Amino acid sequence: MKLPQDRTLANVVSLVLCGILAGVVIAAAAFPAVGVSGLTAKSASDSFSDLPAEIKIPPVPQVTTLYASDGKTEIARFFDENRRNVKLADVAPVMRQAIVAAEDNRFYEHQGVDARGIVRAFVRNQSNGQVTQGASTLTQQYVRSILKYGATNDEELRLATEDTAGRKLREMRYAIALEKELTKDQILENYLNITFFGNQGYGIYAASYVYFSKPPSQLTLPEAAMIAGMAQNPTQYNPVDNEQFGKKPALDRREYVLNQMVKLKYITQAEADAAKKTDLGLKPKSAPQSCENGNTAYGFFCGWFLDWWKSNPAFGKTRTEREDNLRKGGYKIVSSLDVRMQKAAQQEIDERLDAGSRFATGIVMVEPGTGRVKAMAINRKYGIKKNPGGKTYPYTVNPLLSGSSISPGYQAGSTFKMFTAIAALEKGIPLSNTIYAQDRYVSQYFGPCKTGGNRYCPKNASPTMKGLQTMSSAFGESANTYFLPLEEQVSVKAAVSAAEKAGVEFRASVDLENKADAQTDSTAWGSFTLGTAQVSPLDMATAYATIAARGKYCAPLPLKSIADQDGKQLTELSTPSCKQTIPQQVADAAADMARCPVGDNSMVGISCTHPGGGRTAASVGRVIDRPVAGKTGTTDDNNAAWFVGFTPNLAAAGFLANPDKYLDSVPNTQIPIDATRQAMNTALQKLPVKQFVAPTSKLAYGIRVTVPDTTGDSVEAATNKLRDAGFEVRLSPVRESSEVGEGRVARTDPSGGSDSTKGSVVTIVVSNGEPPAPRTPEPGGDAGDQIRDQICSANPDLPMCQTEGAQPN
Structure with missing residues (x-):
């Protein structure tokens, strides 16, 4: 009688295993059907001994968690498989017992392969006429998972998962070798961490939270028995989402595990009976991941972090590979984001403009000397929810604070005068340099003039700015007709270079075209000094942080520390990337000039206003009781408003604009000044008071x-x-x-x-x-x-x- 093919295969596999491990040579005679296989105990044994005895244990995918700078406040998680490895000591003893009772009663007795279990399973399967009982030990199951996760191509994955005698032989050979290398507790720990328990519960840590919202150290007997029962078939025994059978399969399986625990004398019958009477007690907890599902208070920072990671070659060759490493690497990332500063910035934003406004207002804070981003607050909600009425707000994932090619930023207005001043100082033109500021200045640059002609001819915001101005007083009052002729003296090309050296990145296509023109044409882009380029708040905070750090540019950095899944600190990845891009003495002079707009005084006695003039943000110096500097910025028709402020240890950029309509006039140009001033004042409370360095006499007076x-x-x-x-x-x-x-x-x-x-x-x-x-x-x-x-x-x-x-x- 010819046995069905699947039964023949089962017999072959069983006999080979028995012949090899238990010396059951008689089985060959007892079950002649195996003769068709051409395998004998001797040949199978030879094949078995030829297999490699060492197995490489690959790292398994784990959750990467992004924290705020306190190392406790969770911002977001990133994963392909929701897993976080834990030590066996952090797993409740009852959970360890339950998994042994469910999967391998003789775990602590065999040496990787259970010969008695093989014989028992063989006899049971023969009597039933089909495969109803397996014989894989817990160690063999762990080996199977290792081979699956270690597969580097489709063929290796097929060999690790196919239902063949060859696969069984490999698992057995590796299991025996593994038991010589690892202790039973190490194997059990690894097994608990690698096993899938259903519902995004990869490993015991995730499973414990997925089903009961608690760490595995706190699992009770009925909870542990239920989770252990899931290991065999997470789909069939799913207690959360089983439309066909509901919770009954999970309850039945839990009862089986409890009975096994009684047989192994892990628990008493009374304890088992009491556990069986309890409800499953599920407290399912979803496992959201990525920025749009993370802590909404930090969404825009998270989005920028993710883009920064995917753009960094240190994390992989391509953006896809870098993101894959993030989702599988199990990193613990402590970010630069300061919870206290973030809260202060967000509170000031929320008090002035709600999320339902078509205008966006936000603040970015950066630490000079490191580039670490401390806060990113905005009156928008980071997410992909549908907005009402076809609007683009309040929900969005556009990088409104950090910038991109599709969201290049906003015209920064007179904050760009800083870069013309730096270019002038680099040429040796001092802060006391005088220019007669006219009401309207007809420049050498081509462009429309409201009074006629084809020469760019801006005017000042107020007639009071007219007169003989120094660089410091013109900066304090924001006199346009001082900085246009100054720009002519130093060239747009030099001013653009100064901006880039400070940290500004031009992303808008029109700005890139203008920049290219200005490299060779002295009549191009005359409006640059008045801030017609589109830039992000992160750029401006970084650029002014460069000045605060005495000309040291530090690339914006979202990290404080990063550790891999083994706890090793990867300090080279979290170290600031800084370089001196502006001479220290030039930056010192620029910072001294920038004290004028905010109500502070020059350290070398240069007047911050000319007779009859006034400062543009004097309230900042009245509120912030320490050396402070900064610059306001507005554009024609008030299409955008800015304030960028800084001390030697903190820089902040605040803006107000309509991200969808750049020609929309903002409702209140004072908002960025007020919000940024108050947010900085709160953020600075726990930072030491630091002094600016006075400019040299040569750059002050020449x-x-x-x-x-x-x-x-x-x-x-x-x-x-x-x-x-x-x-x-x-x-x-x-x-x-x-x-x-x-x-x-x-x-x-x-x-x-x-x-x-x-x-x-x-x-x-x-x-x-x-x-x-x-x-x-x-x-x-x-x-x-x-x-x-x-x-x-x-x-x-x-x-x-x-x-x-x-x-x-």
């Missing part, structure tokens, strides 16, 4: 020399005179009416006879040959001399009041 009077000279002659006196020369693109003949020098800026900084630019204005219309004379060189005389009469020891020969270096 060397003062007299500008030659060139009125009426030819352009060539005037140029030679000015260069001989130590100035650089620029020719104004606009000619003016004058008493002198056409083509001759009508005037210079600064004017002839006034003092200016050696090495700075003097602009020659040429006559158009027409007589000037009668008008009230504007203050020029004489007014400048009067301002300087007034300062020097009160402060005769200031460097700017010394002659060239006595001027300190």
Whole structure:
């Protein structure tokens, strides 16, 4: 009689195992059906001994957890398999007993393979005419899982999971070898950590939370018996989602495990009976993962972290590989995010604008000298929920705070004057450099002018800014018509370079085109200094943090520490990446200048406003009782509003704009100032008070020399005179009416006879040959001399009041 194929295979497998391990040679004669296999106990034994005795134990996928900087507050989890390994000591003893009772009664007696169990299973299967009982020990089951997780291709995976005698032989050979390398407790611990218990419960730690919302150390007898019963068939015994049979299969299986525990004398019959009477007591807990399902208070930080990880070559060759490593690596990541600072920033945002507004307002905080991002708050909700009425808010996963090619940021307004100032300071133009700020300035740059013509011609926000300004006073008042001619002196190319060295990244296609044009065309992108480029709050906080750190740029970093699944600290991955991109003395001078807008005073006595002018954010200095600096920024028609503030140990950028409609005027330009000021004040409470470093005399005042009077000279002659006196020369693109003949020098800026900084630019204005219309004379060189005389009469020891020969270096 020919046995069915599956029964024949079962007989073959059983006989081979028996012949090898128990010496049951008689079985070959007792069950002649195996003769068709061509296998004998001898040949099977030879094959068995030829198998390798060592098995490489691969790391199994584990959950990566992202924490706040306190190491306790969980932000999000990332995983393919919800697993976190635990020590056997952290598993309740009753759970250890239950899994042995359920899967391998003789676990502590055999040496990896249970010969008696094989014979028993063989006889039982023969009597039933089918495979109804297996004989795999707990060690063999662990080996099977090792081979599956260690498979590097489809063929290895097939060999690890196929139902063949060959697979059984490999498992047995490795199990015997493994028992020589590991203790029983080590094998049991590994088995509990690798086994799938259903419902995203990979390993005992996850299973304990998935079903009972508690750690495995706290499992009770009925809970442990139920979980142990799941190991054999997580689908059939599923107590949470079993539409066909409900909880009955899980209850029946639990009863079986309890009975086995009684047989092994792990528990008494009375204890088993009491456990059987209890309900399953399920307290299922879902296992959400990734940023959109994590702690919503930190969603935008989490989203930026994930993008940072996937962009970092240290974590893999491709973005896909890096994300795969994150989801399988079992890392414990302590992030840079400070819970206290985040709460302070979010509270100030929420008080001023709710999530239902079409406008977005947010704050990013960065630590100077490390680049660690301490807070990312915004009036949006990070998530993929459907928004009402087809709107793009309040739910979104767009990187509104960190920027991307699809969300490049917002026009930053006058905060960009900082980069023109840095470029000027790098050229040796000092903070005291004077330029007469007109009501409206017609520049050399091509662009539309509201008064007509094709030359870019911005005006100031207030007529009070008109007059002779220093770099510091113009920054304090935000005088546009000072920084346009200053930009002409240093070039847009140099200002763009300064921004990039500080940490600004240009992402918008129009900005990238303008940047390319400015590399070779001196008339391109004149609006750069007034902040028409789109940038992210993270960029601006990072850039001003570079200044706060005395010119040391640190790449934005979301990590405080990171450890692998074995607890090894990977310090090289969490170490700040910093480099000196701006000279320290230049950054010091820029920081001194930036004290002017917020109500602080220059450390070297330079006035922060010109007569009649006012600071743009004086409230910041009144509230924050320590050295502080910063800059406000608004755009034409108030399409965006900004404030970027900093101390030596904290930088913060706040903004207000409509992310979907850049030409939408914001409701209140004061919001970024107020929110950022208050958030910084709270965040700084537990940080030490640190002082800025005073600028050098050379970058504060330079060397003062007299500008030659060139009125009426030819352009060539005037140029030679000015260069001989130590100035650089620029020719104004606009000619003016004058008493002198056409083509001759009508005037210079600064004017002839006034003092200016050696090495700075003097602009020659040429006559158009027409007589000037009668008008009230504007203050020029004489007014400048009067301002300087007034300062020097009160402060005769200031460097700017010394002659060239006595001027300190």
